[in-house]
Amino acid sequence: MLKTEDNELLTRVGPGTPMGDMLRQYWVPAIRSSALEAGGAPVRVRLFAQDFVAFRSPGGEVGFTLEACPHRGVSLALARNESFGLQCIFHGWKLNRNGRVIDAPNEPAKHRAKFVESLRYAPCHAREAGGVLWVYVGKGDPPPFPDWEFNNLPPERVLMRRGVVHYNWLQAVEAHLDSSHVAFLHAGPVQSGGPVMPRIERAELAKYAPQGVAPTFELEETEYGLQESALRAVGDDRIYARVREIVLPFYIFIPGVPNAHCDARISVPIDDYTTAEWYIVYDPAKPLDPDAARARFLNTSDDPDDFAANLGNRENNWHQDRAAMKTGYWSGIVRNLSFEDFVVQASMGSMADRSNEQLGTADMIVVTARRMLLNAVRNFKERNEVPWNSARIDYREIRAQSFVYTQHSDDWRRYLDHVQDNSQRFGSPSTQPREEV
Ligand code: FES
Ligand SMILES: [Fe+2]
Known part of the structure; x- marks a missing residue:
């Protein structure tokens, strides 16, 4: 939980607010x-x-x-x-x-x-x-441009869409941070054969992330924010690792299943109560599989500037389908997996009250990210220090990864590929005994 004044400090983004001025530095x-x-x-x-x-x-x-x-x-x-x-x-x-x-x-x-x-x-x-x-649009000279991997790929390898959601930017970021909801909120698309997830991806995810298997989370603070690994034992001494890259304050890279495309999300404040959600689907090594790319945005609005335009609202419960829930679809938000994330956040209201939350260990990443953001905004307010200094970060190297490795006394960190060293996604030239899956 957060004190009301800390919640205000974290969420308000208008001109002259500490967080607004800090976020403008990117x-x-x-x-x-x-x-x-x-x-x-x-x-x-x-x-x-x-x-x-x-x-x-x-x-x-x-x-x-x-x-x-x-x-x-x-x-x-x-x-x-x-x-x-x-x-x-x-x-x-x-x-x-x-x-x-x-x-x-x-x-x-x-x-x-x-x-x-x-x-x-x-x-x-x-x-x-x-x-x-x-x-x-911040003060002074702009920092170095974040040369993300997806900014340097030919157009057929990248699909980028924007959705407008009617809640504060921190809710948007927290939805992407929180990995403990995946086996619950997204159980429908993963398990019930709905159309919103490509068959291969669904099969892989069910194989490696079965519902009810609570992963162990390990967090690493980095120069740019946080690296989070969700580790699941998948038998035979093997570990399935999903490594999420959280580039604070609002760029998040989410791992798919092994050998699927990459996903990045950027949650940009439009105002205190509205956020532009940029979804970037990309494949660094080959043209995007059109089915996989289409499935990401299936049943969403055709408006290229707002794929969330048909999300629904509180009055219609965001089109939740109770009949689908009765026949096994967990959330009843059947249109699209991303909409499941949007709906739960929108349901908290356009500015979530964090003063009454009751958080557990599964919320560690949310708690950690809030602490880092709070420290950052206080330092920025008092000393004008810009956190996550762009000049020292090699943005091209940042990519979420998922892989299976055999557990000895090893650490998932040893298996991370260096993005720029590899011409093939997950085709690992590294000498580490990482499995191809
Ligand atoms: S308002 Fe006078 S030139 Fe624009
Ligand atoms: Fe989600």
């Missing part, structure tokens, strides 16, 4: 690249309880700035999209692609340059990678 996905037409209308994007516009100049360069014109606040979604950036339709002020005013043509020529020079400026930074516009 690059985040803002909008799909293909939503930006060269020379087209700027597109509104809300992030960290602030309104921005994203745009692509007639020459193809991307830009990102606050939506309100720095002169008198007219929406720049209405602005002219020019080669230099945007030009406000009200008095013609010109902004470059970072949102800096470069001219105020309604001012008298004799002092115009000086006036423009004196204007306040909150720069935004934008760049494209992996089919997405990434932005940095």
Whole structure:
């Protein structure tokens, strides 16, 4: 459980809040690249309880700035999209692609340059990678760009979708952190043969993670956050390890079953009560299996910017299907496995009250991550220290992994592959006696 004031400190993300200012120190996905037409209308994007516009100049360069014109606040979604950036339709002020005013043509020529020079400026930074516009809207120069593995793959190996959920960002992150729910909440897709999980994946998961087998969790604090291994004995002295990578504050890599594709999730605050859930499915070594990729988003909304648009709401109990529960589907949230995660979080309300929780040892990862986030935000507030320093992290190396190994006196850490050393996923050139499964 958390004290109410700590819950507030962790969850509030508006301008001027400690957590909001801290989260702004990271690059985040803002909008799909293909939503930006060269020379087209700027597109509104809300992030960290602030309104921005994203745009692509007639020459193809991307830009990102606050939506309100720095002169008198007219929406720049209405602005002219020019080669230099945007030009406000009200008095013609010109902004470059970072949102800096470069001219105020309604001012008298004799002092115009000086006036423009004196204007306040909150720069935004934008760049494209992996089919997405990434932005940095924090103070100062942006940190090194997180060069995730999926940002460097050809398009046929990556599928990226955004879903909008109506709850606070920390609930979104905690849903991805919490691994002790998998055998329960997701028992339906795993066991009942529903359409939402590809056959191979379902069979593998049932084999290695049978319901009722509580894994042992081991946690390792890393430079970037946490590494969590869920270890299950699967007979013959063999251990099935699922290693989750938690890159704080909000990037999470979740292992699939061995030899399936990779999954990453990024939970970006839209405001205190709304979160953009970016789901990234990718295969580093080969084109994505279309069935596996489709299954991830089966029965979700077709809206490419909100695959959760048809999630439902409290009034209709998020379309929970009681008949399906009677015939063996655990949660009754039959549409999609990801929706099971979304529904339980949405059911807690748009801002979960953590002051009444009663946590056990199975909640260790949630408790640890909250402690790390609390320490981080306090240090940031008091000393302006930015946690999980991007300059020291090799983002390309981060990938969730799952594998089986034979237990001697060994440690799962010895079996982790080095991502960049391998040309094949899970095809281990390492000398460790890790099994191929
Ligand atoms: S409000 Fe934009 S130029 Fe005046
Ligand atoms: Fe889940």
